[in-house]
Amino acid sequence: MKPVDFSYLNAMNLEQAENALAGQSCSIVSGNQSLGPMMNLRLARPGVLLDVSRVEELRRAEETDTEVRFGAAVTHAEIEDGTVPDPTGGWMRAAASNIAHRAVRNRGTIGGSLCHADPAADWVTVLPALSAQISIAGPDGVRKVDAIDFVVGPYATVLAPGEIVVSVAVPKPSAAARWGYWKFVRQVGEFSKASAAILDDPDTGRSRVIVGALGRQPLLIDKPDDVIAGRIDGKAALSHALPDMPACAVRMHAVAIDRAIEQMAGSPE
Amino acid sequence: MAGDTGTKERSNSGVGARQIRREDDRLLRGKGRFVADIKMSGMQELAFLRSPLAHARIKSITVPDALRDTVYLAADLTGVIGIRADSGLPGFRSSVQPILADTKVRHVGELIAACLSDTRAGAEDIAEEIQTEFDELPAVWDMTAAQSPDAPLIHENWDKNAFLETQTEVDFDGATADAAVVVNKTFRTARQCMAPIEGRGLVAVWDRTLEVLTLHSATQMPHIVRTGLAECLGLDHGQVRVISPDVGGGFGYKGILLAEEVCACYLAIKLDRPIRWIEDRREHLTAGANCREHFYDITGYAAADGTLLAVDCNALVDSGAYSSYPFSACLEAAQVTSILPGPYKMRGYRCSATSVTTNKPPILPFRGVARTGVCFAIELLLDAIARELSIAPEEIRARNLVTPQEMPFTNITNKYFDSGDYPEALRRAIEAIDLPSIRSEQKSQTGRERIGVGLSIFCEQGAHGTSVYHGWGIPMVPGFEQATARLTPDGGLELRVGVHSHGQGLETTLAQIAHERLGITIEKIKVVHGDTAYTPYSTGTWGSRCIVMAGGAVATACDALGQRIRNIAGHLLQSENDDVALEDGVARAGTASVSIEEVAKTWYLKPQLLPDGVDPRGLEATEGYKTVQDTGTFSYACHAVKVSVDLDLGHVKLLDYVIAEDAGTMINPMIVDGQVLGGAVQGIGTALFEEMPFSETGQPMASTLADYHLPVAADIPDIRIIHMETPSPLSYFGQKGIGESGAIGPPAAIANAVNDALSSLGAEVAQVPMTPERILAALDQAEKGDKA
Incomplete structure (x- = not known):
């Protein structure tokens, strides 16, 4: 199938992008790895496509003492390859290297993946676990949203019409922090059936257990320290958080939590 | 081997040479240069309005006046007849597949209207503007339910939803008398799409000077398509030329005369303009012909030492809504009855097989045809019998395989095995996979991951000719x-x-x-x-x-x-x-x-x-x-696979894979390797990933490759191939057909390996693909059984 007719706008800087957004309803696109196929299937029919893949401000990554701020149009491949700094000393590079296939990673972007908000997408799970913060530009200026609050349902975010994600700031974990990210995919490149991302960082108080691929927004598990220490098992934590979850799904996601913890225990300090 | 060239030294590019592929x-x-690379001036792109429903009467089709010149309906195809592929076997119920449906639709994706524009997108825009009204009928979506007396009839003038029922019985009565064990199992294989990298596609062009229609089509059989087209369009053969340019994989999917071809050719003649239609992946998955969906209710009778006494089977093949040209809807099911015994000897045999009609696209013979299904059934049955008798899988096979001393061998269904050493293939595969070390490794496993080993042995009849195909009575008999x-x-x-x-x-x-x-x-x-x-x-x-x-x-x-x-x-x-x-x-x-x-x-x-x-x-x-006799060459192989099964996730990993195969004299061993490997990868897809599920309303549920999972490079272990080379006495150089072989063995071998891994837990899978959900369900069921 081929897409229905659409207009194409190409922004070279943030001002052009914001002006375009102010003037009309646009679908923002960069790598076009999710919207493109949906357009080809005629499931998505945007009247105007605003391409931000060349917007200079969105293509940068800036490192400070405390964080790295990724422009929304930084690609998965740039993170995987270390072309941009990794605030986590390799955890983000590892996560990026397992997103879909290299061809997708060459084009797909961190901001695009978040905005598409596929419940099974990697960044949608990983970034909340790292306590990332998302900067959103809109008609009323820039606002910041914690990654855990950004996705509000399957393919749904807090973005209002006319808003655009500008950057994603990921704080640097402490030297003692440990990390585990595990996802269940049968095949390389497919969306996961279950995933869990865990940061154990007592020095900063940012320890988190996030469960993904639930068909909804990522789940922030209560009492992460107890889960990480094994005082609460994954099944119990999931059943407590989502009492209506089917038993088979609980089992699979509990395995994801267990294996993310195992992986964490095994990772070098 | 006929003749001798008198060449003193073996040429490095003749028979047996590892010549690099010239193409x-x-x-x-x-x-x-593939069909989609062909461009012609004035060419129109064709897109189809397809049925959104599996089973319905068409009440009305309304085309907006402004678009009337760009849309063609059934009534516009003057003098065109539908596609009919009858079998001469007694009792065959004949279907006619309309080129464009106007009274009734029988599967999702069936063609209703042809829409033309300068671009494909434009043609799709037109298709969206056509209004259709239907009276929806209950869909026949499951082949076992299709047999129920109150199932709605897909072809109203038939007495039941079946193209054909065939039976074979040889010395069955009395053969079961000495049985020490009787094992009954039901097995299922999923409906699949063949998924060549290049889908179907065509460019049809009419030469008004010569009055010749030229169809460029991605087809495996240009001459047969020419014959079928001439019939449907009422043209002389001399007025039809079919060109099949570079084609990106066939596997059986391109062995059919398409309604799309007939329609496009008619329009090319009528409008005197080149017409192009390129199948997209969604059309391939949701509307194109499918394959492989079998059901077996099979019983094995064996003596205490594992000697197979008799096999009794009732098989169903989901053949979809129409009989496809030229292979017909019944080739696959009729083949089941004749090839189910595989390479094994038995005293008695009884098998019935039904080509069931359902509200799904027609089926085509996919690489391996019915063999992949029958190999799955007989090989899983053998393992089940072996478990029952506490004998090893390799032992029950060795006991029942045809031996080299018996060659040439005529089996219980009158198949003529031309040559080969099947027990040796088994021995080499076991040796290469190192069965003893896997058995000892299994003794010490305690964790949540279990390893298993599985075997399958099969033969592949290739290049069978006139007498065999004349027997099926289909529109095409090779001479x-x-x-x-x-x-x-x-x-x-x-x-x-x-x-x-x-x-x-x-x-x-x-x-x-x-x-x-x-x-x-x-x-x-x-x-x-x-x-x-x-x-x-x-x-x-x-x-x-x-x-x-x-x-x-x-x-x-x-x-x-x-x-x-x-x-x-x-x-x-x-x-x-x-x-x-x-x-x-x-x-x-x-x-x-x-x-x-x-x-x-x-x-x-x-x-x-x-x-x-x-x-x-x-x-x-x-x-x-022609070959010395036209009963076909019999290549064969033993597949041996080592797997691990994750008991928490139901995930199967292939750890090692060995294929010991015999293609007779190899013309080019590298090409034999390529055929075997490519086939094996498709067989791994059948075993673990590929499934086109249908909803109860007959909707195909995997409409993109994100849902229809094909095997990818990372899923495939380093497959080791061991060649044996027993010449066929029937062919020119002793060569045997090997093209489909690889795709036959994997589902059976991998399922046997998974069942071996799960055997200590009492769990068993009986259906492919072996998804995590199915494996976990088998483990749950075993656990419940323990508690009961």
Whole structure:
């Protein structure tokens, strides 16, 4: 199938992008790895496509003492390859290297993946676990949203019409922090059936257990320290958080939590 | 082996050579020319309005007035008849597949309207504007439910939802009397899409001067499509030319006359404009023909030592809504009854098989045809019997396999096994996978991951001919396979064959065969295929037949041509024909020689030098070839696989994979490897990933490749192939058809390995693909059974 007719706008800087957004309803696109196929299937029919893949401000990554701020149009491949700094000393590079296939990673972007908000997408799970913060530009200026609050349902975010994600700031974990990210995919490149991302960082108080691929927004598990220490098992934590979850799904996601913890225990300090 | 070229040393590009595939230079550099690469001025793009419902009466189709000139409905196709592929087997119920449906639709994706525009997107826009009203009928979505007396009838004038029921019974009564065990199982294989990299596609163009329709189509059988098109369109054969250019994989999916082809050709003639239709992946998945969906209720009777006494089976094949041309809806199910025994001996046998009609797209024979299903059924049954008797899987197989001493062997369903050593293939596969070490590894496992090993053995009948296909009574029966060998004035050789090469490497192997017979350097040999105007009639590429049939035809034509070359050369060398040998591009008699190029020049350009009484047919020979008898060559293999199963996730990993196979004389061992590996990967897809599920309303549920999971490189272990080489007494060089073999064994071997891994837990899978959900369900069921 081929897409229905659409207009194409190409922004070279943030001002052009914001002006375009102010003037009309646009679908923002960069790598076009999710919207493109949906357009080809005629499931998505945007009247105007605003391409931000060349917007200079969105293509940068800036490192400070405390964080790295990724422009929304930084690609998965740039993170995987270390072309941009990794605030986590390799955890983000590892996560990026397992997103879909290299061809997708060459084009797909961190901001695009978040905005598409596929419940099974990697960044949608990983970034909340790292306590990332998302900067959103809109008609009323820039606002910041914690990654855990950004996705509000399957393919749904807090973005209002006319808003655009500008950057994603990921704080640097402490030297003692440990990390585990595990996802269940049968095949390389497919969306996961279950995933869990865990940061154990007592020095900063940012320890988190996030469960993904639930068909909804990522789940922030209560009492992460107890889960990480094994005082609460994954099944119990999931059943407590989502009492209506089917038993088979609980089992699979509990395995994801267990294996993310195992992986964490095994990772070098 | 017929004849001898007199070559002193083994040529490095003749039969048996590991010759690099000549077509790859073009294909790997992106210089192939596929249907979608063809552009013509004034060409219109065609898109179809397809049925959104599986089973419905059409109440109305409304085309907006403004679009009326761009939309064609059934009533517009004057004089066009639907596609009909009947079997001559008694009791066959005949279906007619409309080119465009106007009264009733019988599967999702069935064609309703043809829409034309300058672009595909424009044609799709038009299709969206057409309004349709339906009376929806209950869909027949499951082949077991289709048999129920209150199931709605898909073809109203039939008495039931079945194209055909076939039965075979041989010495069954009494054979079961001594049985120490009786094991009954039900098995299922999923409905699959064949998913070649290139889908279907066509460009149809009418030449009003010559009054010839040319159809460029991605097809495995251009001549058969030509015959079918001429019938449906009411044209003379001479008015139809079919060209199959480079084709990106067939696997059976391109062995069909499509309604899309008939429709596009009609429009090309009517409008006198080139018409192009390129199937997209969504059409392939949701509307194109499917394959593989089998159900078995099978019972094995065995003696205490594992000797197989009898097999009793009731099989169903979900054949979809229509009988597809030319293979018909019943080939697959009818084949089940005749090939279920596989390479095993038994005293008694009974099998019935039904080609069930459902509200799904028609089925086509996919690589391996029914063999993948029957291998799954018989091999899982054998393992179940072995478990029941506490004997090893390799032991029960060794006990029942046909032996080399019994060759040639006629089995219980009258299949003629031409040659081979099946127990040796089993032995080599077991040795290579190192079965004893896996068994000892299994004893010490305690964690949540279990390893298992599984075996499957099967034979592949290839290149079977007239008597076999005449028996099915389908519209197409292969006879003599012809080839033309023509020497060009510069001493080059042109081979023309009616089969088509789309991955088989025939541009290489047929040239190797010609080189073997004539000694002409392979660089000067050109293989012409895929155009009905240039090539002799052929049923095409299917049934693992090309290397045997087209290979035999090329060898025979080359021999005839060689005789004529030797005649002229003998005259030029002042020697007797019989004393002339062809080698290294020259004709040699004793110490004297003349180049084949000079012989060619003499015939074409210097006829004054020819002898009196020279053969006036010149240096071009068309010959027909059949095997010694047409019962087919039997290649065979043993697959052995080691897996691990994650008990928490139901995830299966392939740790090691061995294939011990026998393709008879190998024309090119690298191409044999390629065929076996490619097939095995597709078989792994059948085993673990591929499934087109249908909803209860008959909707196909996997409409993109994100839902229809194909095997990818990372899923495939390093498959090790062990060659055996037992020549067939039936074929020209002893070669056997091997093209489908790889796809037959994996589901059975992998399922047996998974069941081996799960056996200590009492769990068993009986259905492919073995998804995590199915494996976890089997584990749950075993756990519940324990508690009960």
